Amino acid sequence: MEITKYKRDSRSPVPKDEKVSKVMSANKAKDTKPELLLRKALWDNNLKGYRLHKKELPGKPDISFMKEKVAIFVNGCYWHRCPYCDLSMPKTNAEFWQNKFSANQERDKKKSQLLVESGWIVLVIWECQIKQGLQVLVSKISDLLIKSR
Template sequence: MDTISTIRRSANMAAIRSKNTRPEIVVRRFLFGAGLRFRLHAKALPGKPDIIFPSRRIAVFVHGCFWHGCTKCVDGKRRVKSNSKYWTEKVSGNRLRDTRNKRALRAEGWKCVTIWECEVSKPNRLRSLLETIVSHSSA
């Protein structure tokens, strides 16, 4: 049973953003601070990657742990108690869609990098992202 009203739950869910999220902004600031320039939310590409480097053909996805089912942290493994069937299917569907989109991007010659919300606060993970981008040869 949900502990808040249907109206309040609806307002909470409506406030959840799909782009310009806090983890995404942290990654963007890190990359920009390192001197890299990029494009955002490329609608023409499968899955609308959060950040792209067109000349290097690198697409970066910044995934929320709960929404995309991160296997590395508690939030990704957390199971909702109310309406659990819906949420299990929702997260599974998101994971399948992510796989499909990344496969389509790779078929078009793009390298895909995923940064999880739980990794954003880890300097080593952000440095490895930076190394991946810088070391990838320009097209």
């Protein structure tokens, strides 16, 4: 039986458990399940014409409506520390994870601020919000697009 070694980027601590390494290496930065669910719902509701991960925009928003200047970030509750979920901190390597989460939050704030300063409307959608009510979010996005035209 061959043991699979997972790629590491040397920024994170060495996990004590191989299962942890497997789970962490499976996390994606884009085209996540919540993002795909939202995109499908937008498409199904005829809200088309958006762009994905535009490199030219600060923070490369997950979804961008260029003409209307609406940028949408779909944030995972765990990695971006959702204000609605009461998530616990990891017990091992706590200092590393506290620094990691703080840096993520600071980066999120900075990229949103840069977009707003450039005249963009920024909408942050949390993974838990997608699970709770996708149609409510689609309606909110639709209203934003109509107002910004």
